Amino acid sequence: MKSLAELQAIKERTLKNMTARNDSEDATRIVVGMATCGIAAGARPVMNAFTEELARRSLKGVTVSQTGCIGMCQYEPIVEVFVPGQEKVTYVQMTVEKVAKIVNDHIVNGNIVTEYTVGAVAK
Amino acid sequence: MRELSLNILDIAQNSIAAGASLTNIEVAEDTAKHELTITVRDNGCGMTAEQVANVLDPFFTTRTTRKVGMGIPLFKLAAEQTGGCLKIESEKGKGTTTSAVFKTDSIDFTPLGDVTSTVAILISMNTDRDFIYKRSRDGESFVLSTVEMREILGGVPLNEPEVVQWMKDYINEQTNILLGGVNQ
Numbered sequence: 047m048k049s050l051a052e053l054q055a056i057k058e059r060t061l062k063n064m065t066a067r068n069d070s071e072d073a074t075r076i077v078v079g080m081a082t083c084g085i086a087a088g089a090r091p092v093m094n095a096f097t098e099e100l101a102r103r104s105l106k107g108v109t110v111s112q113t114g115c116i117g118m119c120q121y122e123p124i125v126e127v128f129v130p131g132q133e134k135v136t137y138v139q140m141t142v143e144k145v146a147k148i149v150n151d152h153i154v155n156g157n158i159v160t161e162y163t164v165g166a167v168a169k
Numbered sequence: 170m171r172e173l174s175l176n177i178l179d180i181a182q183n184s185i186a187a188g189a190s191l192t193n194i195e196v197a198e199d200t201a202k203h204e205l206t207i208t209v210r211d212n213g214c215g216m217t218a219e220q221v222a223n224v225l226d227p228f229f230t231t232r233t234t235r236k237v238g239m240g241i242p243l244f245k246l247a248a249e250q251t252g253g254c255l256k257i258e259s260e261k262g263k264g265t266t267t268s269a270v271f272k273t274d275s276i277d278f279t280p281l282g283d284v285t286s287t288v289a290i291l292i293s294m295n296t297d298r299d300f301i302y303k304r305s306r307d308g309e310s311f312v313l314s315t316v317e318m319r320e321i322l323g324g325v326p327l328n329e330p331e332v333v334q335w336m337k338d339y340i341n342e343q344t345n346i347l348l349g350g351v352n353q
């Protein structure tokens with residue numbers, strides 16, 4: 047059974063392995079729209095999938111955060127990716143299935159998944 | 170919303186937006202009365218009586234990006250369509266309590282769904298805030314508190330993947346223990 051005592055063990059393990067965390071300007075940021083309409087459209091499992099995929103690949107220097115209304119209800123769930131020094135990329139009508147490809151192609155290998163972007167979907 | 174746990178996530182976002190440093194989320198079930206009560210209580214900026222009255226009207230919102238706030242009206246509708254109700258108590262500068270009662274035996278009752286995900290996301294996305302989650306049924310209960318977790322974790326952040334996983338496992342386990350006895 048999970049107990050608070052286990053947290054103590056996690057703490058000791060983590061402190062040992064913790065490198066300087068990269069929450070600064072040179073981190074890639076994944077931002078999920080979590081206003082009411084984003085949540086209703088399925089933002090929660092999408093955010094969960096990003097966090098789990100990053101953890102699974104132990105990717106450092108990438109943060110996941112939430113924001114409010116992005117202003118395009120019909121395209122929710124919306125995810126914005128900010129790679130330092132590059133223009134923002136907006137992915138729309140996000141699903142859990144799209145997450146692994148975005149992490150692999152865009153976050154890890156630097157290739158934007160054009161077919162999922164607002165530009166491609168809005169056509 | 171497909172699950173009440175999504176409404177909980179959304180209502181708690183109002184507390185975050187209100188600058189709350191501590192948000193209490195309580196899901197309480199009374200099986201004899203066929204009632205489920207969801208309460209979100211925060212110490213954020215609060216509202217005046219006039220604001221509270223307006224919030225229940227979907228054409229009110231203090232935000233500027235879009236005219237209509239939908240979160241509270243949706244939550245209210247979900248409660249009322251089961252024969253329950255929604256109540257907001259708020260004081261400017263002190264905080265807000267939003268609570269909704271659902272009749273669980275109504276055909277229009279939306280299932281609670283994955284509250285674990287809701288709590289895990291709220292905590293890991295807002296590591297500068299505290300949350301206390303309490304789940305109860307017929308007088309039995311368990312609590313997850315970030316205040317308590319922080320005391321143990323020291324400098325390890327609440328969004329550390331192993332910590333997030335521990336939280337999810339803990340809530341799932343405790344929920345199963347809590348609900349197990351009644352259904353069997």
Ligand SMILES: Nc1ncnc2c1ncn2[C@@H]1O[C@H](COP(=O)(O)OP(=O)(O)OP(=O)(O)O)[C@@H](O)[C@H]1O
Pocket residue numbers: 081082083115179183184187211213214215216224229230231232237238239240241242264265
């Ligand atoms: N806990 C709270 N503390 C302070 N103000 C609140 C709180 N909850 C709601 N409000 C006020 O009520 C308004 C309406 O809330 P509601 O959730 O219905 O819509 P919203 O948050 O503006 O937009 P959204 O549709 O994304 O939820 C908010 O904009 C805010 O001004």
Ligand code: FES
Pocket residue numbers: 081083084114115116117118119120122235
């Ligand atoms: S309300 Fe839908 S994007 Fe903001």
Ligand SMILES: [Mg+2]
Pocket residue numbers: 082179180182183238239240241
């Ligand atoms: Mg809201």
